[in-house]
Amino acid sequence: MAEPQRVRLVLPHRPHVELDAGQAVETLGLEAGFSHDTLAEVRLAVVEACLNALEYGGGEIEVEVAAHTDGSPWLEVRIVDHGPGFDPAAVPRPQLRAKLRADRKRGWGLELMRRLMDEVEISSRPGRTQVRMVRRQRGG
């Protein structure tokens, strides 16, 4: 079985740093045979996960991107922050009609991650929140 290609990053709390994680997805994903369109979706999901981790974690975050090429290629991304943690089940799903009337129009990140990726698992406790996401190449 081929070992996955991995990139590990430690990202400081700095503007645009989430794009570095997106670039790692793009680089490994292209090498693994993913399409540009699929990678654009994965990149957005990873950007969203990083933004959440940076905002709620408060400090630097860790990102690991792994491209698995045993059989049909799949990408696995883990994002870890060291903030106070949260209950993912308590995060409401956003509804556009309600958001348009609300003062706070944010709150789309988790929904986008879940809809753009094949799997999203969140484990969270005080001091460590990990988001693990998987996306497989479809067709072709």
Next chain:
Amino acid sequence: MRVDTFELRVESRDGNLGLLEVAGYINNEAGEAIAREARRLLDSGHHTLLLDLSSTRIINSIGISLLLEVLEQILEIKGTLAFCSLSPSIAKTFQIMGLSQYTKVYPDRTAALAALAGRA
């Protein structure tokens, strides 16, 4: 094209149509710039705004939430918010959010301007 830069070009077209050509990463700062220019166009009597995203490959959820503020303002005056030249991932993002219920989406600027000419 660098993904982490942002440029915004604004044009006032005949018939109260405002065109915003957006290039680069739409995040909080870019979203605020778009919202500011959109508000200026609406305040000066434009009822239809077209955002050309042909040079935008990524828009994050904070940028999207700022576009929702623009949409809310346009709906209040019964105007039209339109987009053209969406990348497949941005089109999917808009579809996930359900934006097509409230906005118009066109394949390119030519098609958008032709369709919107009668509305503005």
